[in-house]
Amino acid sequence: MPEEQGRTIAPLDSLSEVLSAPLDAEQRTEAAERRPPRDQAVRDVVIVGSGPAGLTAAIYTARADLQPLVIEGEPSSTSDQPGGQLMLTTEVENFPGFVQGVMGPELMGSFRAQAERFGAQIITERATRVDLSHRPFGIWTGPVESDTPTYLARSIIVATGARSLMLGVPGEDRLLGHGVSTCATCDGFFFRGQPIVVVGGGDSALEEAIFLSKFASSVLIIHRRKELRASKIMQDRALSNPKIAFRWDSVVTEVLGDPKVSGVRVQDVHTGEVDDIAVDGCFVAIGHAPNTTLFTGQLDMEESGYLVTGPGTRTNVSGVFACGDVQDHVYRQAITAAGSGCMAAIDAERYLEALAEH
Ligand code: NAP
Secondary structure, X not given: OOEEOOEEOOOHHHHHHHHHOOOOHHHHXXXXXXXXXXXXXXXXXXXXXXXXXXXXHHHHHHHOOOOOEEEOOOOOOOOOXXXXXXXXXXXXXXXXXXXXXXXXXXXXXXXXXXXXXXXXXXXXXXXXXXXXXXXXXXXXXXXXXXOOOOEEEEEEEEOOOEEEOOOOOOOOOOOEOOOEEOOHHHHHHHHOOOEEEEEOOOHHHHHHHHHHOOOOOXXXXXXOOOOOOOOHHHHHHHHOOOOEEEEOOEEEEEEEOOOOOOEEEEEEOOOOOEEEEEOOEEXXXXXXXXXXXXXXXXXXXXXXXXXXXXXXXEOOOOOEEEOHHHHOOOOOOHHHHHHHHHHHHXXXXXXXXXXXXX
């Protein structure tokens, strides 16, 4: 059985060994001290997160009659946005099956309705704490100090996604989806023949800029230093692209326009000099952060915070699966997230089947 950072990854055929392993003395005491949860039933599956990955997992587990509970997050929170990042976009043209495209929130509304149609229970709360050291696993949605988990689950599917880091400057929030974007693959097409800026100096910024250069009339990369963080190969590609220009040592201090982007205000970090650049689009590509704080110290993560999965969607804790952007910093598309949500559902279903057999 492979060991990873002190935890055991169990192949499905050896699940019974893991599940029948006696609790140690400390675990027994803690388990005995637990008070009954608000919801007495032990759920087969609790899904944390409600973007394309979480809701696809909900559709599949609901159709497998596992009566999943989806903790979808709270609307007031940026990192726990119910419906995920697509709720912050406008038109989605690359999700297969929608010939004329579909609005992001409408697409997620359909995912949600489809999951509910098959019996998924969706609650608009935020998971505040999880305990993966006991079986069944504990999930809290209330105060983290409480000894009592709100829900108990035989398996958990983590689909808490990632969030784009934002500049936090005036105009950015207001114009998100109206010229401000964090996804060239999603929105590049809308900027055909128009001038745009990309903010950032890493691989994401250069990748977005190179992709956008196929559509835009010009792409200006605004970077706060004069050295790029991106890999050499990406630098070479961007620097040799005739449509891409650079503005070094500069930061965007405001996104301008109403009701859509008409320009950005840029400041030189050395001289303090400010000027306005007229553009139709502002792509923010200063990195992403996975929403994994909840699992710190319990699930294996990469240095960047993304959850480590494999084989399939398994994490290092048997019975806990992860799908979508929380474990994928490479593809980050709605369709790939949905696909991995399906995988997580099937993995969880097989895990529960093996559990029932022993
Ligand atoms: P990143 O490497 O962390 O780069 C972020 C960039 O944004 C940096 O240049 C940073 O500037 C800048 N930045 C950060 N905060 C800023 C702010 N508040 N205002 C202005 N600029 C700001 O993030 P990433 O580009 O998303 O890449 C993340 C990881 O994924 C990396 O390991 C990358 O190699 C990988 N990745 C790979 C590919 C590929 O291989 N095709 C594509 C995308 C991403 P400083 O440089 O001054 O810190």
